[in-house]
Amino acid sequence: NAGVMQNPRHLVRRRGQEARLRCSPMKGHSHVYWYRQLPEEGLKFMVYLQKENIIDESGMPKERFSAEFPKEGPSILRIQQVVRGDSAAYFCASSPTRPGVSTEAFFGQGTRLTVV
Amino acid sequence: GDSVTQMEGPVTLSEEAFLTINCTYTATGYPSLFWYVQYPGEGLQLLLKATKADDKGSNKGFEATYRKETTSFHLEKGSVQVSDSAVYFCASDLFSQGAQKLVFGQGTRLTINP
Numbered sequence: 001n002a003g004v005m006q007n008p009r010h011l012v013r014r015r016g017q018e019a020r021l022r023c024s025p026m027k028g029h030s031h032v033y034w035y036r037q038l039p040e041e042g043l044k045f046m047v048y049l050q051k052e053n054i055i056d057e058s059g060m061p062k063e064r065f066s067a068e069f070p071k072e073g074p075s076i077l078r079i080q081q082v083v084r085g086d087s088a089a090y091f092c093a094s095s096p097t098r099p100g101v102s103t104e105a106f107f108g109q110g111t112r113l114t115v116v
Numbered sequence: 117g118d119s120v121t122q123m124e125g126p127v128t129l130s131e132e133a134f135l136t137i138n139c140t141y142t143a144t145g146y147p148s149l150f151w152y153v154q155y156p157g158e159g160l161q162l163l164l165k166a167t168k169a170d171d172k173g174s175n176k177g178f179e180a181t182y183r184k185e186t187t188s189f190h191l192e193k194g195s196v197q198v199s200d201s202a203v204y205f206c207a208s209d210l211f212s213q214g215a216q217k218l219v220f221g222q223g224t225r226l227t228i229n230p
Contacts, residue, residue, distance in 0.1 A: 004159065035218070042120065042205065042220035043160075056215040091160065105218070107152075107160035 002026070004094050004108035005074075012114045013082045021077040021111045025094030032075045033105060034067060037089040049075060082115045089113075118143045122206045122221030129196055130229050137191040137224050139180075139206035147208035149173075149182055149189040150218070154203045163191075163204070198228045 005024040013019050025032050030051050035043040045059040049069040060067065064082075069075040079086055089112045093105040123138040141149065151163040151173070164173030169184035180191045189206060206221040 006159075033215075033217075035220075040222065042207075042222040043218070044220070045217040048215040048217070056212070056217075058212075059217075093160075104162050105216075109157070109159040 004029075004092055004106050006090075006092050006108035006111050008111060009109060010112050010114070012116060014116055015083060016081050019079040019082050019086070019113055021079075021090050021092075021113070022074045023077070023092030023094075023108060024074040025092075026096075026106055029094035029096050029106075031095045031097065031105075032069050033093040033095075034075075034077050035091045035093065037091065037110075039088070043091060046077075079113075082113075084115050087113055087115045118147070118208060118210050118219045120206050120208055120219050120221040122204075123224050125203075125223070126225040126227060128227045128229065131198055132195045133228075135191070135193040135196045135200075135226070137204055137206075137226070139189045139191065139221060140187050141189065141206075141208045141219075142187065143208055143210070145210075146184075147210060147219075149180070150207040150209070151178070151180055151189070151191050152205040152207060152220075154205065154223075156202070160205065196226075196228050198230050201226060201228045 032049045034046040037043045047067045048056040064080045066078045089110045091110045092108045095105040120141045148167045150165045152160040153163045164175040166173040166182035172181045178193045203223045203225045205223045207218045210217045
């Protein structure tokens with residue numbers, strides 16, 4: 001059973017371009033979380049999705065950022081018109097059910113976005 | 117709001133040394149507490165967790181005790197190995213809007229020299 005797969009591992013974009021980050025959850029997992037890690041900071045929650053539904057996007061910037069988790073295919077985090085401040089590591093986590101005391105979320109290796 | 121503060125790094129130790137990485141939290145409720153580890157080139161892995169006060173989580177020789185009175189969850193290991201070199205993240209959980217969100221500390225990079 002492959003782990004959570006994120007791609008690309010490294011992404012370089014010029015200011016104003018779009019960045020698309022992909023996350024394939026573990027087989028059988030229908031819950032996906034995205035976290036962002038800015039340089040020298042801890043991971044910060046961005047969004048929680050189930051298949052075809054955004055459950056909680058309270059950590060997402062209001063503009064330029066969007067996320068989806070379609071019925072088929074990976075979850076996508078999309079950043080439009082990137083700026084230098086978007087440079088960060090973006091981590092995806094998945095779980096089989098709503099995470100709780102006895103359920104662990106499994107993390108991917110992250111995508112490191114660099115905006116030049 | 118909820119937050120987690122952990123010992124700043126980097127931390128460099130010799131093999132077989134005793135390790136402590138400090139972690140304190142603030143929370144409005146009674147969170148579960150976690151230590152995650154990130155080995156070079158890999159994703160975050162859950163190292164250990166504790167779900168209530170006075171619980172001790174342990175794994176791979178690492179231990180941490182949930183101390184409600186000091187709001188702490190310090191990570192300890194009696195004798196570290198080179199293979200323990202990694203970044204360690206302390207985290208608490210926060211339930212809101214139907215989601216369990218993890219609140220992370222900034223991470224502590226640990227290097228063990230042979």
